[in-house]
Amino acid sequence: MSTEDPAATASTWTAPTARRAKGGALDTTVRVPGSKSITNRAYVLAALSTGETLVREPLDSRDARLMLDALAALGAGAEHASDGVRVSPLTPGIGDATVTLGNAGTVARFTPALAALGERTVHFDGDAAIRRRPLSPLLGALRELGADIRDGGGEPGAPPFTVRGHGGLTGGEVDLDSSASSQFLSALLLAAPAFERGVTVRLVGTVPSEPHIAMTLDMLRRFGANPERSGREVHVPPATLTLADYTVEPDLSTAAPFVAAPLVAGGTVRIAGWPRETTQPGDWLRSLVAELGGEAAFERAADGSELLRVTGDGLLPGRELDLHEVGELTPVVAAMLCFADGPSRISGVAHLRGHETDRLAALATELTALGGHVTETADGLVITPAPLHAGTFHTYDDHRLVMAGAVLGLRVPGIEVENPATVGKTFPGFVDAWHAVLGEA
Known part of the structure; x- marks a missing residue:
């Protein structure tokens, strides 16, 4: 894992202000790590494949390591190499196993179905925060598909729980309410090729973050599955998965604070490796830049690689933004809009109450x-700009709130960001990278 700046292991971190940057306006290039969403999906699909898969440029963070540990407990192998991580398929096993979830939503949601495919009795538990995150609709759907899942004495439908594997799942048709998290749907779809009959999911309620569903479907196709979607019904037939080599894109949601920096503080920041075509919801940031009066354009680096160049002047208009499809960007966007020239409204993100923390209440x-x-509103926030002052910005063990605190510090001296180490969930080197962007490396 990346070596973190000592500031990131302290109880608080004083977020640097942009006025300290060399020459005033920002002018730098940054590289963000691989996408957490893509990395963990790739690991799951690799574990369900018939042969070894080399996952190139994966995220190396707390959540990604928890996923590899979970897959190892279920019988998959992983070998770290200079060119990525080599994942070998799940193998049958007997006896008990334990999956440690931490506070990783993708691990908690993507791995129970895999446990039902084997013969092990698998115990799932994690941090106190994961016990509060929604999981019941997914576990209920898995039970309907034949999984043997026993509650473990906590809240029904939440960790701790136990999955007793009986050698596989028949699959079939199931109704699913995925309104609290698109990961419920992704979890069923990712495992479906290994079900005897595949799975047909009929969606009930709204589904947040459609781009993440598109990501799941695209990756299933890359690994050899043939998913089909018709309106509110998604079908994944049984399939033999195989893919020898898969490269993970940079995490565009993790790039959000670096995209925000020139809009808030003025100047130019280039993000290396930004793909021209992607299913990542974070690509919406390019549209946001234009809406907030900045410029986002692709250019070529000296080595021929792609860069996204973001330029801003530090002047932000108030806006009404529906972030239903890109809810994870809300903390950084809300921090930005505190510096707008008028009121703003963020809507469509009621599901954020069930993330690492209740993000709406926290913000x-x-x-x-x-x-x-x-x-707060029923599904978002109303932000009326007012002069901000120094103080402690509590982060509630939420990596996206650390990033929001960093954005606030660009314009407000003395922002003390609590528990900066929690950003290791998605970007262990964030503190170092942020100081470098501001010319303080």
């Missing part, structure tokens, strides 16, 4: 405590 509380005027 309203913390931004208001620093002098802002931020109120």
Whole structure:
């Protein structure tokens, strides 16, 4: 794992202000790590494949390591190499196993179905925070598909729980309410090729983050499955998966604070490796830049690789933004809009109450405590800009809130970001990279 700046292991981190940057305006290039969403999906599909898969440029972070550990407990192998991680298929096993979830939503949601494919009795548990995150609709759907899942004494439908494997699942048709998390649907679709009959999911309620569903379907096709979607019904037939080599894209959601930096502080930041075509929801940031008066354009680096160049002047208009499809960007976007020239409204993100923390309540509380005027609505936030002042920005063990605190610090000296190490969930080297962007490396 990347070596973190000592500041990231302290109880708080003083987020640097942009006025310290060399020459005033920002002018730098940054490389963000691989996508967490793609990395963990690739690991799952590789474990379900018939042969070894080399996953190139994967994210190396707390959540990604928890996924590899979970797959190892279920019988898959993983070997770290200079060119990536080589994942070998799940193998049958007997006896008990334990999957440690931490606070990793993808691990908690993607691995129970895999446990049902084997012969092991697998115990699942994690941090206190994961016990509060929604899981019941997924576990209920797996039970309907034949999985033997026993509650473990906590809240019904939440960790801890146990999956007793009986050698596979028949699959079939199931109704699923995925309104609390698109990962419920992705979890069923990723495992479906290994079900005897595949799976047909009929969606009930709204589905947040359609781009993540598109990502799952695209990756299934890359590994050899043939998923089909018709309106609110998704079918994945049984298939033999195989893919020798898969390269993970940079995490565009993790790039959000670096995209925000020139819009908030003025100048130019280039993000290396930004793909021209992608299913990642974070690609929406290019549209946001234009809507907020900045410029986002592709250019070629000296070595021929792609860069996304983002330029801004530090002047932001107030906006009404529906972030239903890109909810994970809300913390950084909300921090940006605290510096707008008028009120803003973020909508469509009620599901954020069930993420690492209740992100809407956390943002309203913390931004208001620093002098802002931020109120919750049923499905979002209303942000009325006001002068911000120094103070502690509590992060609730949420990596995206650390990134939001960093954005606030660009314009407000003395922002003390609590528990910066929690950003290791998706970007262990974030503190180092942020200081480098501001010319403080």
